[in-house]
Amino acid sequence: MKYKAIRGMEDILPKDIAIWQWLEKTARMELESYGYTEIRTPILEDTSVFTRSIGDTTDIVTKEMYTFKDKKSRSLTMRPEGTAPIVRSYVEHALSQVTPQLKLYYMGPMFRSERPQKGRLRQFHQIGAEVIGSNSYFADAEIIMQVSGMLKLFGLTDFIIKLNSLGCKKDKEAFAGKLKKYLKEKESILCKDCKTRIKKNVLRVLDCKNETCVQVARSAPGTSESLCTPCKDHFDKLKNTLTKTKVKFKETGNLVRGLDYYTGTVFEITHPSLGGQDAIGAGGRYDSLVKDFGGPETGAVGYALGMERIILGLKKEPKGTLPVAYVATLGDEAKIRGIQIAEKIRKEMPNMIVFTDTKDASLKSQMRNADKNNAKLVVILGEDELKISKATIRDMATKKQISVGLESVPEEIKKIVGA
Numbered sequence: 001m002k003y004k005a006i007r008g009m010e011d012i013l014p015k016d017i018a019i020w021q022w023l024e025k026t027a028r029m030e031l032e033s034y035g036y037t038e039i040r041t042p043i044l045e046d047t048s049v050f051t052r053s054i055g056d057t058t059d060i061v062t063k064e065m066y067t068f069k070d071k072k073s074r075s076l077t078m079r080p081e082g083t084a085p086i087v088r089s090y091v092e093h094a095l096s097q098v099t100p101q102l103k104l105y106y107m108g109p110m111f112r113s114e115r116p117q118k119g120r121l122r123q124f125h126q127i128g129a130e131v132i133g134s135n136s137y138f139a140d141a142e143i144i145m146q147v148s149g150m151l152k153l154f155g156l157t158d159f160i161i162k163l164n165s166l167g168c169k170k171d172k173e174a175f176a177g178k179l180k181k182y183l184k185e186k187e188s189i190l191c192k193d194c195k196t197r198i199k200k201n202v203l204r205v206l207d208c209k210n211e212t213c214v215q216v217a218r219s220a221p222g223t224s225e226s227l228c229t230p231c232k233d234h235f236d237k238l239k240n241t242l243t244k245t246k247v248k249f250k251e252t253g254n255l256v257r258g259l260d261y262y263t264g265t266v267f268e269i270t271h272p273s274l275g276g277q278d279a280i281g282a283g284g285r286y287d288s289l290v291k292d293f294g295g296p297e298t299g300a301v302g303y304a305l306g307m308e309r310i311i312l313g314l315k316k317e318p319k320g321t322l323p324v325a326y327v328a329t330l331g332d333e334a335k336i337r338g339i340q341i342a343e344k345i346r347k348e349m350p351n352m353i354v355f356t357d358t359k360d361a362s363l364k365s366q367m368r369n370a371d372k373n374n375a376k377l378v379v380i381l382g383e384d385e386l387k388i389s390k391a392t393i394r395d396m397a398t399k400k401q402i403s404v405g406l407e408s409v410p411e412e413i414k415k416i417v418g419a
């Protein structure tokens with residue numbers, strides 16, 4: 001009997017772990033610099049934590065959850081997302097009394113039993129953040145600015161932030177009415193599920209993956225006409241703040257996100273190189289969820305990023321993958337200088353992984369070693385270079401080489417990796 005991992009659930013092997021650890025490390029550093037602290041909730045929750053919040057007519061709840069009964073016949077679910085468990089924990093431990101505005105982040109596995117395909121696994125991993133306790137558009141602006149900056153630190157540049165506002169519960173209802181009217185006329189060509197969705201939860205038609213439904217959704221009315229004055233004001237101020245702080249976004253009128261708890265601001269981050277499954281993250285406001293879970297009435301906003309998708313996206317980016325440098329040296333003198341330079345690079349760029357030769361190997365063998373460790377660039381330090389106090393930096397992707405003064409090696413590396 002040979003065992004295999006469960007379909008859609010993958011081992012992350014030692015040869016692949018570096019990028020994961022680097023993303024996690026970078027995310028922790030970045031999120032903590034914004035004042036977020038980590039929260040870890042269990043994998044298993046009472047099923048109703050999800051059905052009540054995500055919505056019992058959504059795809060996640062009706063088709064994708066790993067739900068089972070334990071020995072005492074309690075219905076348990078493996079978390080399909082991170083926000084509902086955090087709100088459950090926030091209310092259970094009365095965290096609103098700890099600080100009026102709580103900034104939390106999490107990372108870990110989520111579970112959805114979808115058909116496995118590229119970029120979509122049954123056990124997948126998310127990094128997410130939540131700001132609970134603010135109704136202001138500033139919270140939305142800051143969280144979008146933070147996630148945008150973090151994606152850039154990861155090495156992603158080619159991503160798009162799609163932005164919309166669903167408005168408050170009343171606006172959502174008004175929009176649902178308009179949408180229903182539009183879809184009724186097209187009902188005959190919609191898929192079977194969407195015909196039911198029109199009756200039960202019309203917004204979910206807009207998340208349908210069926211090709212005809214996607215076409216129909218594309219020309220559906222946007223939410224903006226249904227926004228009340230305060231909601232429109234909130235959205236306008238958010239867009240204005242993002243524009244002034246130079247965070248790029250694309251207003252997308254019929255973006256609704258596949259979870260019922262969203263109200264007001266919603267956003268989705270896509271990486272066009274990923275094709276059909278191009279979302280690398282998404283988020284939005286959920287101003288009634290804390291109260292729905294028995295907590296105080298308080299605004300909240302958050303997002304989650306899919307780590308597998310980010311890794312796929314990085315592979316498509318010219319500056320993507322891990323920032324690894326290799327300091328190749330020839331001769332004892334060069335070795336000492338090489339160790340000093342490596343130390344300097346590590347200090348100035350804590351995200352960088354820096355290898356040095358510890359075997360007294362030939363240059364050829366060091367270059368091979370650099371390649372095996374996925375080095376983006378190699379700093380070459382030989383006796384000739386040392387004589388003129390210079391080092392050669394080789395960009396492993398473009399094969400370009402430049403000669404720079406020993407003192408300015410870290411600066412030049414920063415330029416190359418875009419840090």
Ligand SMILES: [Zn+2]
Binds near residue numbers: 167170230
């Ligand atoms: Zn409103």
Ligand SMILES: [Zn+2]
Binds near residue numbers: 190193208213
């Ligand atoms: Zn459909």
